[in-house]
Amino acid sequence: MIFFTKLLLAHLIGDFLLQPTRWVVHKEVHKITSKFLYLHISIHFGVTMLLLWDLNQWQWAALIAVSHYFIDLGKLYSNPHFKNKAIPFFVDQLLHIIVLYSCAYHTNLLEHTIALVKEFDWNLITAIVFIGAPSSIIMAKLLGGMSDRIELDHKSLPNAGKYIGIIERLFVLIFIILGRWEAIGLLITAKSVFRFNDLKESNSRKLTEYILIGTLLSFGLAIITGILYMWVS
Incomplete structure (x- = not known):
């Protein structure tokens, strides 16, 4: 559980605390050519590694960073097609969390998911x-x-x-x-x-x-x- 918590905290810091509004605007305008997109991904990798504090876990930080890049690209190019901008935002966040969850519980993903659903109130x-x-x-x-x-x-x-x-x-x-x-x-x-x-x-x-x-x-x-x-x- 603590592994997932660290991954989630790194995501929250990278996506909200360390991403100024001007970066978001620049990414929406320039999309794949935006320098802030790559800086944003690099920050996610760095923060994830910092919180995990284990060089042996670099592959998970790299996987999360790469998936974050493609998910963000999908959001940037699909965003203009939505009148309600909240939809791509929440879909984007949901996909990020799914990736984090999958990384944290990759050894028993199906069993953990089933157990989690059974515990729903x-x-x-x-x-x-x-x-x-x-x-x-x-x-x-x-x-x-x-x-x-x-x-x-x-x-x-x-x-x-x-x-x-x-x-x-x-x-x-x-x-x-x-x-x-x-x-x-x-x-x-x-x-x-x-x-x-x-x-x-x-x-x-x-x-x-x-x-x-x-x-x-x-x-x-x-x-x-x-x-x-x-x-x-």
Whole structure:
């Protein structure tokens, strides 16, 4: 496990801490001819060797560096074809982690992967999935009749409310699992404070009631999910 942790740490340092934004921009423009692409790969090799602190492990550092080069090239040339730039980024990171995982557990890769999958907490995974998009859709259906009566005089970020709801429900679920029910109250208070100015400026009772119902419904779904998870676990 410590071998994989060192490889992952080297990746995080090389990809995020030691890669300035101007390098990223230069690579996106010049792609395979960018000098920073090769400097970036060299840094990955160096940091990996430094953390492993064993010259006999140089082949793994070299393999990771070479695979990193081709994965990054694939990202650079495919990136313009994606409207959502987050997709190639996360695919790129996932491929890097798969390479690191394969190097760390190459002697028993299949057995370790099977054992890892068997250890998954499927109840927790189901709970996390439910408080995400399914809960957002449920809330949209329940609040659909009310939202048509609300007049908004300001613009917000696309799907901002949806993502805020998902994140807050995730926090609620975590707090329930940790047994920190008081933190849920603090979360509700924090959200109320952030919403106070919007409600004050709008001076709309309908909007206030709509936000209150939506908040209670969101927290209620998360709390019920958390209780059910603790009950079946």
